[in-house]
Amino acid sequence: MSKTEKVIIVGSGPAGLTAAIYAARANLSPFMIQGEEVGGQLTTTTDVENFPGFPDGVMGPELMDLFIKQAERFGTRFLSKNVTKVDFSTAPFKIWVDEEEHSAETVIISTGASAKYLGLENEKKYLGRGVSACATCDGAFYRDVPVCIVGGGDTAMEEALFLTRFASQVYVLHRREEFRASKIMAERVMNHPKVKVMWNTELKDILGDGKLVKKVSLYNNKTKEDSELEVEGVFIAIGHKPNTDVFEGQLKTNSVGYLETEPGTTRTNVPGVFACGDVQDDHYRQAITAAGTGCMAAMDAEKYLEAQEN
Numbered sequence: 001m002s003k004t005e006k007v008i009i010v011g012s013g014p015a016g017l018t019a020a021i022y023a024a025r026a027n028l029s030p031f032m033i034q035g036e037e038v039g040g041q042l043t044t045t046t047d048v049e050n051f052p053g054f055p056d057g058v059m060g061p062e063l064m065d066l067f068i069k070q071a072e073r074f075g076t077r078f079l080s081k082n083v084t085k086v087d088f089s090t091a092p093f094k095i096w097v098d099e100e101e102h103s104a105e106t107v108i109i110s111t112g113a114s115a116k117y118l119g120l121e122n123e124k125k126y127l128g129r130g131v132s133a134c135a136t137c138d139g140a141f142y143r144d145v146p147v148c149i150v151g152g153g154d155t156a157m158e159e160a161l162f163l164t165r166f167a168s169q170v171y172v173l174h175r176r177e178e179f180r181a182s183k184i185m186a187e188r189v190m191n192h193p194k195v196k197v198m199w200n201t202e203l204k205d206i207l208g209d210g211k212l213v214k215k216v217s218l219y220n221n222k223t224k225e226d227s228e229l230e231v232e233g234v235f236i237a238i239g240h241k242p243n244t245d246v247f248e249g250q251l252k253t254n255s256v257g258y259l260e261t262e263p264g265t266t267r268t269n270v271p272g273v274f275a276c277g278d279v280q281d282d283h284y285r286q287a288i289t290a291a292g293t294g295c296m297a298a299m300d301a302e303k304y305l306e307a308q309e310n
C-alpha cells in the first residue's frame with residue numbers, strides 16, 4: 001500500500017480537475033484517480049460556446065487538456081484507471097484500483113454522470129454507427145438524412161432543435177402524449193417545420209445492414225400498432241445516470257440516485273468525503289457549475305484537514 005494521501009480525487013471532469021487545481025495550490029499534493037475516460041463528458045463534445053473566458057468557443061477535448069495542464073502545473077499526480085472498490089467506513093479512507101490499495105485523509109468524488117440507454121441489443125451494436133446519446137457531438141454526421149430522437153425532456157428538445165440544422169427530418173419519439181420538457185422548448189420543437197413528434201411511441205428495435213442504421217421499429221402504445229420508420233441516425237436522450245455504483249452502500253444518495261451533499265457545501269454524509277460536479281447535481285449539469293463545486297470541494301477538504309490537525 002502507498003502512503004496515506006491528504007486528498008484523493010476520483011474522476012477527471014471539470015469538477016475533479018478544478019478541485020485538483022485548488023487542492024494543489026493549497027499544498028495538499030492531490031492524487032487524482034482519473035478513470036479510464038479521462039476528462040469526462042466534455043471530451044465527447046465538439047464546440048463549447050458557453051464556458052466563460054473563451055469568447056470564440058473552445059473544443060471540449062482542448063478545454064479539458066487545459067484543465068489537466070493547469071492541475072499538473074501545481075503538482076497534481078494522476079492515475080488513469082477506474083476505482084474498483086472503496087471503504088469509507090473509517091478514516092483514513094481506502095480506495096482500490098484492482099488489487100492496488102490507496103488511502104487518504106479526505107476524498108473528493110467527481111465521477112460525473114453518464115447518458116442512459118434503452119438497453120436494446122442493437123443499440124450497443126450500432127453505437128457510433130448510427131446510434132448516439134449526444135446530438136451536439138454527432139449531429140453533424142447526419143446531413144440531409146432523416147433521424148429520430150427518443151425522449152420528452154429538455155435534453156431531447158434541445159437536441160432535436162440542434163439536429164434540425166443538419167438532418168432532412170427529425171422525428172421525436174416520446175412514450176407519452178405530453179412532454180416533460182419546459183413549455184417554451186416543447187413549443188419550439190412542435191412548431192419547427194423539420195420536426196415531427198410521434199406521441200405514445202416506443203422504440204422497439206434498431207435495424208441496419210450490419211454496418212449502419214437503416215430504420216427503427218416502433219410500437220404505438222395507444223393504438224397498439226407496430227410500424228417501421230426509415231432513419232439513419234438514432235439519438236437517445238432519456239436522461240443521465242450518476243456514476244455512483246462503486247460507492248453503493250457507502251454514501252447517501254437522493255431519490256434519483258445522485259450523491260447527497262449538505263446544502264451549500266460539498267460535504268457528503270461521511271465527514272472527510274466530499275462530492276462535486278454532476279455526480280451530485282441532477283439539475284444544472286453544466287461544466288461551469290461542475291467547476292464551481294470542484295473549487296468548493298477542495299476548499300471544504302482543506303478546511304476539514306485543518307480542523308483535524310487542531
Ligand code: NDP
Nearest residue numbers: 118151152153154155156158175176180237238239240283
Ligand atoms: P429528463 O429526466 O427530464 O427527461 C427524460 C425523458 O426521457 C422523459 O421525457 C422520459 O419520459 C424519457 N424516458 C426516460 N426513460 C425512458 C425510456 N426507458 N424509454 C423512453 N423514454 C424514456 O432528462 P433530461 O436529460 O431531458 O433533463 C434532465 C434535467 O436537465 C432536467 O431538469 C432538465 O430540465 C434539465 N435540462 C435543461 C436544459 C435547459 O434548460 N436548456 C437542457 C437540458 C436539460 P417521461 O416523460 O414519460 O418520463
